[in-house]
Amino acid sequence: xxxxxxxxxxxxxxxxxxxxxxxxxxxxxxxxxxxxxxxxxxxxxxxxxxxxxxxxxxxxxxxxxxxxxxxxxxxxxxxxxxxxxxxxxxxxxxxxxxxxxxxxxxxxxxxxxxxxxxxxxxxxxxxxxxxxxxxxxxxxxxxxxxxxxxxxxxxxxxxxxxxxxxxxxxxxxxxxxxxxxxxxxxxxxxxxxxxxxxxxxxxxxxxxxxxxxxxxxxxxxxxxxxxxxxxxxxxxxxxxxxxxxxxxxxxxxxxxxxxxxxxxxxxxxxxxxxxxxxxxxxxxxxxxxxxxxxxxxxxxxx
Amino acid sequence: xxxxxxxxxxxxxxxxxxxxxxxxxxxxxxxxxxxxxxxxxxxxxxxxxxxxxxxxxxxxxxxxxxxxxxxxxxxxxxxxxxxxxxxxxxxxxxxxxxxxxxxxxxxxxxxxxxxxxxxxxxxxxxxxxxxxxxxxxxxxxxxxxxxxxxxxxxxxxxxxxxxxxxxxxxxxxxxxxxxxxxxxxxxxxxxxxxxxxxxxxxxxxxxxxxxxxxxxxxxxxxxxxxxxxxxxxxxxxxxxxxxxxxxxxxxxxxxxxxxxxxx
Amino acid sequence: xxxxxxxxxxxxxxxxxxxxxxxxxxxxxxxxxxxxxxxxxxxxxxxxxxxxxxxxxxxxxxxxxxxxxxxxxxxxxxxxxxxxxxxxxxxxxxxxxxxxxxxxxxxxxxxxxxxxxxxxxxxxxxxxxxxxxxxxxxxxxxxxxxxxxxxxxxxxxxxxxxxxxxxxxxxxxxxxxxxxxxxxxxxxxxxxxxxxxxxxxxxxxxxxxxxxxxxxxxxxxxxxxxxxxxxxxxxxxxxxxxxxxxxxxxxxxxxxxxxxxxxxxxxxxxxxxxxxxxxxxxxxxxxxxxxxxxxxxxxxxxxxxxxxxxxxxxxxxxxxxxxxxxxxxxxxxxxxxxxxxxxxxxxxxxxxxxxxxxxxxxxxxxxxxxxxxxxxxxxxxxxxxxxxxxxxxxxxxxxxxxxxxxxxxxxxxxxxxxxxxxxxxxxx
Numbered sequence: 006x007x008x009x010x011x012x013x014x015x016x017x018x019x020x021x022x023x024x025x026x027x028x029x030x031x032x033x034x035x036x037x038x039x040x041x042x043x044x045x046x047x048x049x050x051x052x053x054x055x056x057x058x059x060x061x062x063x064x065x066x067x068x069x070x071x072x073x074x075x076x077x078x079x080x081x082x083x084x085x086x087x088x089x090x091x092x093x094x095x096x097x098x099x100x101x102x103x104x105x106x107x108x109x110x111x112x113x114x115x116x117x118x119x120x121x122x123x124x125x126x127x128x129x130x131x132x133x134x135x136x137x138x139x140x141x142x143x144x145x146x147x148x149x150x151x152x153x154x155x156x157x158x159x160x161x162x163x164x165x166x167x168x169x170x171x172x173x174x175x176x177x178x179x180x181x182x183x184x185x186x187x188x189x190x191x192x193x194x195x196x197x198x199x200x201x202x203x204x205x206x207x208x209x210x211x212x213x214x215x216x217x218x219x220x221x222x223x224x225x226x227x228x229x230x231x232x233x234x235x236x237x238x239x240x241x242x243x244x245x246x247x248x249x250x251x252x253x254x255x256x257x258x259x260x261x262x263x264x265x266x267x268x269x270x271x272x273x274x275x276x277x278x279x280x281x282x283x284x285x286x287x288x289x290x291x292x293x294x295x296x297x298x299x300x301x302x303x304x305x306x307x
Numbered sequence: 308x309x310x311x312x313x314x315x316x317x318x319x320x321x322x323x324x325x326x327x328x329x330x331x332x333x334x335x336x337x338x339x340x341x342x343x344x345x346x347x348x349x350x351x352x353x354x355x356x357x358x359x360x361x362x363x364x365x366x367x368x369x370x371x372x373x374x375x376x377x378x379x380x381x382x383x384x385x386x387x388x389x390x391x392x393x394x395x396x397x398x399x400x401x402x403x404x405x406x407x408x409x410x411x412x413x414x415x416x417x418x419x420x421x422x423x424x425x426x427x428x429x430x431x432x433x434x435x436x437x438x439x440x441x442x443x444x445x446x447x448x449x450x451x452x453x454x455x456x457x458x459x460x461x462x463x464x465x466x467x468x469x470x471x472x473x474x475x476x477x478x479x480x481x482x483x484x485x486x487x488x489x490x491x492x493x494x495x496x497x498x499x500x501x502x503x504x505x506x507x508x509x510x511x512x513x514x515x516x517x518x519x520x521x522x523x524x525x526x527x528x529x530x531x532x533x534x535x536x537x538x539x540x541x542x543x544x545x546x547x548x549x550x551x552x553x554x555x556x557x558x559x560x561x562x563x564x565x566x567x568x569x570x
Numbered sequence: 571x572x573x574x575x576x577x578x579x580x581x582x583x584x585x586x587x588x589x590x591x592x593x594x595x596x597x598x599x600x601x602x603x604x605x606x607x608x609x610x611x612x613x614x615x616x617x618x619x620x621x622x623x624x625x626x627x628x629x630x631x632x633x634x635x636x637x638x639x640x641x642x643x644x645x646x647x648x649x650x651x652x653x654x655x656x657x658x659x660x661x662x663x664x665x666x667x668x669x670x671x672x673x674x675x676x677x678x679x680x681x682x683x684x685x686x687x688x689x690x691x692x693x694x695x696x697x698x699x700x701x702x703x704x705x706x707x708x709x710x711x712x713x714x715x716x717x718x719x720x721x722x723x724x725x726x727x728x729x730x731x732x733x734x735x736x737x738x739x740x741x742x743x744x745x746x747x748x749x750x751x752x753x754x755x756x757x758x759x760x761x762x763x764x765x766x767x768x769x770x771x772x773x774x775x776x777x778x779x780x781x782x783x784x785x786x787x788x789x790x791x792x793x794x795x796x797x798x799x800x801x802x803x804x805x806x807x808x809x810x811x812x813x814x815x816x817x818x819x820x821x822x823x824x825x826x827x828x829x830x831x832x833x834x835x836x837x838x839x840x841x842x843x844x845x846x847x848x849x850x851x852x853x854x855x856x857x858x859x860x861x862x863x864x865x866x867x868x869x870x871x872x873x874x875x876x877x878x879x880x881x882x883x884x885x886x887x888x889x890x891x892x893x894x895x896x897x898x899x900x901x902x903x904x905x906x907x908x909x910x911x912x913x914x915x916x917x918x919x920x921x922x923x924x925x926x927x928x929x930x931x932x933x934x935x936x937x938x939x940x941x942x943x944x945x946x947x948x949x950x951x952x953x954x955x956x957x958x959x960x961x962x963x964x965x966x967x968x969x970x971x972x973x974x975x976x977x978x979x980x981x982x983x984x985x986x987x988x989x990x991x992x993x994x995x996x997x998x
Contacts, residue, residue, distance in 0.1 A: 030665075030666070030668075030669040031397075031400060031401075033666050033668050033669075034668065035668040035669040035671070035672035035673075036613055036668045036671060036672055038672065039616075039672050039675070039676075082845065085853055086794075086845040086851075086852075086853055087851070088790055088793075088845070089607075089610060089612075091610060091611075091612040091613045091786075092607055092612045092786050092789070092790040094612075094613065095612045095613055095615075095616060095782055095783070095785075095786035095787070095790075096783070096786060096787050096790050096838065096841055099780050099782055099783035099786070099787065099834050099838065100783070100787075100834065100835070100838035100841075100842075102779070102780065102831075102834075103780055103783070103830070103831035103832075103834035103835050103838065104831070104835065106705060106780075106828065106830075106831040107831045107832065107835060110826075110827050110828065110831075120704070120705065120828070124683060124704065124779075125683045125687070165419060168413050168416065168421075171402075171410075172410050172413055174400075175396060175397075175400050175402060175407075175410070176391065176395070176396045176410070178360075178365055178389070178391045178395060179389060179391055179410070179462075181363075181364070181365055182363045182364070182365065182384070182387070182388075182389040183384065183413060183414035183466075184381075184384045184414060185413075185414075212620075212676065212679055212779070213676060213679070213680050213683070215672055215675070215676040216673070216676035216677055216679075216680055218672075219669055219672040219673050219676065220673050220676065220677060223665055223669050223673055226401065226664070226665065227663060227664075227665070229401065230399075230401045230446040230448050230449075231401055231402075231403065231446065232401040232402055232406075234401075235401050253684075254684070257684065257688045258687075258688060258691045258692065259683075259684045259685070259686075259687040259688035259691065260683050260684055260686075260687035262680070262683070263680045263681070263682075263683035263684030263685075263686075263687060264680075264684050265680075266676060266677055266679075266680025266681070266683075266684075267677070267680050267681045267684050269677065269680075270673070270677030270678075270680065270681065273673060273677070277659065277662075277663060283663055283664060285662050285663070308955075321960055321963065323964070333950075333954060333956070333964065334950070334954070334956045334960055334961075334964055336956070336957065336960055370963065399664040448664075525954040525955065525956065526955070526956075527955060549953055549954065551949065551953075551976060551979055551980060551983070552953075552954060554976055555968055555971070555972065555976065558971045558972075558973065558976075559967075559968075559971065562863060562971050563856070563859075563860060563863070564863065564967060564970065564971055
């Protein structure tokens with residue numbers, strides 16, 4: 006049963022991240038996603054400290070606001086201080102992340118958080134951390150409830166705003182001319198990324214969540230050129246990496262989150278090499294066949 | 308040399324546009340006629356694309372204003388269509404020809420609603436007009452340059468606008484596509500629609516357009532082709548930059564001066 | 571406070587070692603970071619930093635020891651592989667650079683974490699030091715570790731010194747460098763190697779996770795203070811060194827505290843400060859110069875208004891009241907008064923009772939603004955072909971920024987004209 010809970014929770018998280026990640030990588034904003042996932046840390050620590058619990062909705066909302074603030078800050082440094090974008094991203098998130106780590110050290114003992122948790126989460130404890138009401142009713146693992154609620158919210162968001170997200174991603178200039186606010190939808194998407202990051206933080210930590218945001222969508226992107234299929238494949242990958250990642254971690258006696266990400270990396274490399282229309286091995290094979298055909302054609306002519 | 312249009316569709320009034328605070332267009336002031344095929348001509352860096360981006364509200368205006376159908380753009384967005392440069396989007400994007408054309412209908416759909424059957428039929432019609440109806444389900448990454456441009460044109464047609472701004476629609480397309488696009492544009496203008504095209508090739512400009520705008524950081528000329536397309540004006544347009552204007556532009560950028568005083 | 575003096579008296583040889591070590595490490599990564607920053611590859615450093623973790627763990631698993639030499643080699647290998655992968659993914663597939671960086675970064679780190687937790691759980695007693703590579707531990711910089719890391723840092727600095735010219739050129743303009751016949755690929759390779767080395771040296775002090783900050787932040791901050799690459803390198807190195815010193819101090823005072831975050835906090839504070847207060851490029855300085863420009867525009871408009879009044883009744887030096895001036899041009903009252911006082915202080919105006927009048931200098935200045943205004947109007951209508959009734963607004967702005975050089979050129983081009991497009995005399 007423990008294995009089932011862990012795999013389910015990580016699948017749900019990976020699907021949430023993956024759906025948003027599909028938009029992120031197509032917007033060429035993967036590193037902004039990386040920055041947000043680091044930068045929400047101080048918000049999380051403060052929310053832990055103030056509310057004393059780790060499951061409040063306010064924490065997700067509050068820390069999520071910090072994610073939007075990060076997006077704003079990056080833009081501010083870029084526009085007002087005229088710092089190049091990559092440096093603006095780098096300066097912003099390292100600073101906020103360092104602040105978060107220091108806060109953890111300062112509040113050590115008062116907050117149930119440590120550096121390991123920040124790095125790779127505590128998904129192994131999911132089955133232990135149960136949601137029990139005051140009357141003693143046991144509703145199962147708390148993380149399970151959080152992760153499916155987040156997934157539902159993400160699906161609703163993407164469903165409602167699909168046209169706007171899709172169009173601002175593909176052709177922002179055109180979107181602006183038909184009256185869609187590009188920056189509004191950008192902030193909404195970043196808000197969704199922040200919320201998902203915060204909600205996933207407990208399970209996979211701040212850094213590995215980036216892998217879930219980027220690796221499965223990128224793998225899917227290599228396997229298809231239809232957006233709908235990209236979303237479907239991302240979800241399938243989420244299930245596969247959660248399942249194999251869990252058992253790899255058990256086998257190696259290591260971090261589950263680390264193992265899930267490792268499996269995601271392996272899948273990406275496989276797609277990169279062997280994807281039927283984009284893989285480099287396949288491309289080379291086609292080139293060889295083409296070359297052979299050409300030389301045969303040349304021979305026949307002779 | 309400037310001819311004012313009777314019953315103008317677009318009016319540029321004293322438009323100054325800056326790019327990263329540097330003025331690239333100075334005091335553009337002109338009116339454009341309804342139902343004309345209008346070419347914007349000028350050397351590289353003359354501000355041709357900047358002019359239509361500013362008109363579409365994609366760049367902040369330093370001063371002046373643009374009116375279409377005698378109203379500000381925000382009031383008439385559904386009557387105006389913009390076709391960006393082909394290179395401005397990522398053609399590896401996972402989407403199909405049909406999806407791109409349907410984007411032209413998005414503005415008419417509400418937040419939640421999906422394209423209906425009527426929208427799809429309309430989109431298919433537009434694809435037929437540009438000769439791409441055999442490619443509806445093709446992924447855009449598999450299209451040639453000319454086909455990409457046709458798809459963009461189909462998307463613009465699907466908007467059912469009355470005024471079209473197109474950024475370099477003839478750049479890097481094959482001869483067949485060029486002829487097809489020109490044919491569609493002429494058909495559009497025959498229906499009373501106005502098409503404004505950024506164009507870089509002088510030779511073909513004389514054949515394509517019936518109204519020409521000569522641009523080089525400032526408006527050199529605007530008017531019917533027989534009045535404007537002559538050696539003197541072309542010489543003036545292409546005969547090098549106005550150095551003083553360029554220098555002052557640099558100064559404006561350096562000093563970050565507001566382009567208009569408050570009082 | 572005692573520990574403060576204890577530390578900064580440098581009487582403890584351990585303190586000296588730690589200080590030298592962390593200053594050297596942070597400064598050398600800041601130096602290399604300057605070039606990755608200028609080459610717009612700042613985030614690549616982030617990827618390398620995360621990617622050295624599996625290398626360190628693998629070296630530990632294979633060698634079974636914490637010998638820094640092995641760890642450095644391991645880190646170097648995976649750091650290099652990460653860069654090759656990013657390059658390959660971007661060039662050989664439709665994945666764009668940002669996604670490639672994010673994938674390599676997070677996946678390598680994930681593999682590293684898997685290995686690290688595996689080592690920890692297998693109960694190997696000597697591994698305890700490994701997690702100090704995550705967030706850095708400057709205090710651990712003693713003895714042979716210091717020597718090894720120190721040597722790498724010195725190699726790094728010397729190499730940058732030797733190839734300074736080439737690195738600068740490709741950071742500034744790679745295609746120009748290629749046109750000059752420089753081996754751009756080889757130099758890029760060198761920069762890549764230096765980046766990996768910088769990360770490898772920095773991790774002991776800052777840790778892999780925040781190492782990116784040591785590459786990016788000092789360079790970004792230094793950029794605000796100078797336009798000269800050499801000066802920029804020096805400033806970045808100094809800023810890096812200061813933050814390294816602070817890190818060493820924190821590590822000394824609170825041994826349980828990771829040093830990396832503190833170093834990053836210090837360098838980020840320096841950077842934020844630079845963004846705001848640096849002369850010329852800083853946000854505050856730009857706001858100040860905007861304000862000065864506003865004053866200048868106000869003053870010149872006022873002098874111009876006075877000159878116009880003088881033109882109207884042919885008496886340039888006649889005194890005028892504030893009300894008369896406002897009637898000529900509607901200035902807000904408070905701004906008008908402060909501008910009048912400012913101009914009097916600077917000797918452009920005199921005041922008799924409530925009457926303000928030109929001094930000789932003031933008249934000349936007002937006259938010049940009027941002249942520039944009319945020259946520009948003439949230029950716009952003659953050369954830019956703008957209708958005479960549309961040139962005034964534009965000239966209102968441009969009259970304030972025309973330099974004497976452009977003024978001379980306008981006079982020459984327009985052949986010292988007498989009248990502007992509105993048939994008003996241009997005063998000389």
